Amino acid sequence: MPRTFFVTGTDTDAGKTFVTCAMLQVANKQGLKTLALKPVAAGSDDTPDGPRNDDALNLMSAMNVELGYSQVNPVLFEPPVAPHIAAQEEGRRVTVDRLTGFCRGALMTRHDLSFIEGAGGWRVPLNDREMLADLAREMNLPVILVVGMKLGCISHSLLTVESILQSGCHLAGWVANQIDPNMSRFQENVETLKRSINAPCLGVVPWCSDDQQTDAIASLDLSHLNI
Template sequence: MKHFFVTGTDTDVGKTQIASALLCKARQTGLTTAAVKPVAAGCEHDGERLLNDDALQLQAQCYPPLEYQVVNPVAFAAPIAPHIAAAEQCAELSVTQLAPRCEQVLAAGAEFALIEGAGGWRVPLSGAETLADLARALQLPVILVVGVRLGCINHALLTAEAIARDGLPLAGWVANIIDPHTSRLKANIATLTERLGAPCLGVVPFLASPTPESVAAHLDLAPLG
């Protein structure tokens, strides 16, 4: 079984786009899949419950299917940092709360499963805890989504250093080109390849209307083992 924690160099770097495509790629190879977005902020009410678009994208790539509340156990309406959203609603948000929800899905035995964080590696939960602490509690190797734009090298290397400092392996990374006008694009990607010290799972070009299938065409799961 291949289980990973997906993080990004920042928010809005296409983390869910890449995670959904990785799940799609796994399904194309005949693997069963599962995903969890433990906490999501920026949700809309459908009349019965809060739904998050990122979580819905992940849910669509889960096979066998999973119920929404399994994929996204904690949801907040405001599109703000999760710890602030929780504080505004006097809600609990902790590793102790979230880890069992993730472990339950992982224990179900999907051959390829992803736990997707929110924003970057050090996004706070509450008190001194961050989403990195959740990844540590789950002891999962990490897949890093690098949003390729000006400044991405610094963000990627700092994130990789933090992951290593927290004692988790960087299983691989994806270059997701979010700014097609990035100067010296090839040189940036070459530098990331040289310095990150983990396999590149793909370079995803800027796509005007990306789908899991179109993004998956640029990804390779083989380096994950």
């Protein structure tokens, strides 16, 4: 039976895509068929194939099941701003029902493990009534939280965990991802989070550049996900 997880972050630039790609690589090495979706993305570049989002392209490079770009990233906005603002500016409306349909359609492709990556943090608005977090709740997906390790991350993490649980979702695990190479008391912050978050830590990823993903892969342990 395929397992699907929703990946969220403590904030924008917490490293959701970097960590998700590393988790895909770990699963690939285990011989699993993997795929990942980025249902909503804001920020695109023009390519010969049309507008494309870097996060979605990175996910496509890391997974080993072939899907078309529009399946991986069905809703793409040009400006890198909050999705509900981009939608208003472009005269479009994005709903949880619509995203659920896109995701369920793509997930019909044969696979063993999949990740659905959010945009920004947990409570990002889609429209005037719905949050992207509602997609995880609607699809009954366990959540993986990527903690962007920087000053202030403890409060951001605990507030996000509280909101995830209040939404009725299950927190399957979390990853400490060092996004500030000069973070003071990094290990002490990690230990505080381990004591405070009632979910398994799937890994502590040290700061690394985009071309050092092997370090991130080596730092992850997905055994707690029972895949």
